[in-house]
Amino acid sequence: MEDTTNGVPQVIIVGGGFAGLWATRGLARAAVQVTLVDRRNHHLFQPLLYQVATAGLSAPDIAAPLRHILRRQQNAEVRLGEVTRIDATRRVVGLADGTELGYDYLVVTSGATHGYFGHDDWAVHAPGLKTLDDAFLIRRRLLIAFERAEAATEPAEREAWLSFAVVGGGPTGVELAGTMAEIAHHTLRREFRHIDPAAAKVRLVEAGPRVLASFPASLSAAAQRQLEKLGVEVSTGIPVNGITAEGYRLGEQFVPARTVLWAAGVAASPLGASLPATTDRAGRVQVEADLSVPGHPEIFVAGDLASLQQDGRPVPGVAPAAKQMGAYVAHAIRMRLQGRTPSAFRYRDHGNLATIGRMAAVVDLRGWRFSGLLAWWFWLAAHVFFLIGFRNRIVVLINWAWAYFTYQRHARIIHDPPS
């Protein structure tokens, strides 16, 4: 076990997403030594990941090296590595390479990944979107589908390659379906000689009664109208109960589709299970009001991995909640160091935005609800503002302005030759 204590309390933060990064920054002036451990070397601006998956932005537009973000925070270091074990008795975390790191405070923010409700065999046919690698895989499948359709000699085969489905009508599913329709109807126009990309069918499949269920019903209806205007077929009320390489089964009907994307389920990081705590059905860790693990005031869980009720409703797994939790944990640790007891965490809900596609979005700001072009500009401004780093904002804006006026998507690059 590495000993780097020197008497200064050691804080280990697992995961460099919104929760982990905000926790790290919140400890900048505390008399602690922070080690941020992540499997990846970058912080990812997850709300725009669908743009990488749909070839609108490139990876560096929405990601920045954690080391670079934290280079001026003298009490923080970044460790590239995968935490595989947590030993709460000995107060150490174990990395995949065998290293053990000791802690006085531990903050676990390893987030969530896609869940297939027990149908793990669907994963290979219907990839989900959580990491840059997921985004590249999806981008590749979308672009290759049109290439296969162009080369197809049988009409049925061509149709199956031009049939796309997104399972799950939450914000990610809506974004993906809306953008895919834009690609088919506008971006690829004139580029093929044997197919008309605009003939592609893009279907959004939601098992529940309406899309964007976390929004008021009027905005769900507005979202569905906007999706249909963009050329997306919306199906609600029937669950997908089978996915193969050839297509998916919707209730009793089999729909041929060579490209199916998954935006329906979320499962917590497996690291939650190695904590001495109760997890909910999705694997999230049930935390105290101060986000600590019951019986372990030195262990905190923040972000998508935390399960917490507030006013009878669960705190949602969204970026603002993760940032607030991260900042709160830093505050709680500072209080504890001073021998004080932090007051309970309160999630402040500033509103809810979802984008749908070109000039289409819905906004719900504590009762002030609107949709369409104005909502889209509002969404755009908010997301560019929150993107980390000055350079990114400028380049992302240029890319978007370019894409907006030309319908082009500059990142339509398939890196490796198709197998």
Place this chain on the structure above:
Amino acid sequence: MEDTTNGVPQVIIVGGGFAGLWATRGLARAAVQVTLVDRRNHHLFQPLLYQVATAGLSAPDIAAPLRHILRRQQNAEVRLGEVTRIDATRRVVGLADGTELGYDYLVVTSGATHGYFGHDDWAVHAPGLKTLDDAFLIRRRLLIAFERAEAATEPAEREAWLSFAVVGGGPTGVELAGTMAEIAHHTLRREFRHIDPAAAKVRLVEAGPRVLASFPASLSAAAQRQLEKLGVEVSTGIPVNGITAEGYRLGEQFVPARTVLWAAGVAASPLGASLPATTDRAGRVQVEADLSVPGHPEIFVAGDLASLQQDGRPVPGVAPAAKQMGAYVAHAIRMRLQGRTPSAFRYRDHGNLATIGRMAAVVDLRGWRFSGLLAWWFWLAAHVFFLIGFRNRIVVLINWAWAYFTYQRHARIIHDPPS
């Protein structure tokens, strides 16, 4: 075999690099049907590929989909696929998926890849730089090396991770070494806590007597001085005769280095061997003065795959030569269609540029020779000008301006977790 002739002469162009793309465009107004076949969906601006490998640019900055570039050329179509066979007797090419495409004229521009002079076992330890995948692999190795050094507990291990070598002192080797030195000395400053990245050793190893051997001796000397000023150790006159995961052997001496890059040898595409023609030692196809294959006036070879002597010297494997050859082949096909005989291809050498790193380059314009800052600006202007597509130029300029003033490199993203 697909029959799409309709009486119009079919031209198949294999490869969408400079030669293939310029040949396709040159046929825009000819009464032919052109099919451009490439394993990848994009044209790559190869002269800036080293910037992707060293995290200065992202892939879409220097690549554009072939379909997009050619969308307005009505007599051209793009086929994503790998040509695995050429049957000059039946006049068909065979794709990896079993499809056969018939041709009246065939233009083979499948280029070159790295060659290891018979030491193919070195490839896994010392990757070369030809494709975007190569660039991502190299980027990943460079960034991971510093991470491993940071986590190392043994001094010898740390030193080996901080020891970098580039084998081959041609333009690519010089670019890579110069940029790696900049990364170590500037970009990563302040980002690590247990190592000083500036302590990294970057060595450029050239077996011949001087770097940039295709330039006049005075510019080779200037390049070596500029490299040394950037912090690169230059070794000339001793060949590398062994490469393992632990390092490389230089003459009799073994040098520990966990990161070795290969920029020393080139081997022609294996497709050259399936043509009814003589190939040289590097696998290039010996062509007639009109770039056709002897005895097959309907088959042309252009770009890096062609071997041609002019005024007693070989036409070099550089981008301007590939473009000129591609444009010439289009001209030759147009002449043949009119029953005329094209005059011989002439390579016009407009000069030779090489960049070395920050504010350092050498320029040789038919006797007008200069180096340093002015040469760097000249190199930059020329390369931005030649980049395909308006959007790319603007974004690339912003990225470069940003990198220039801040020493930052925005694409320092490791996509997948290290194994």
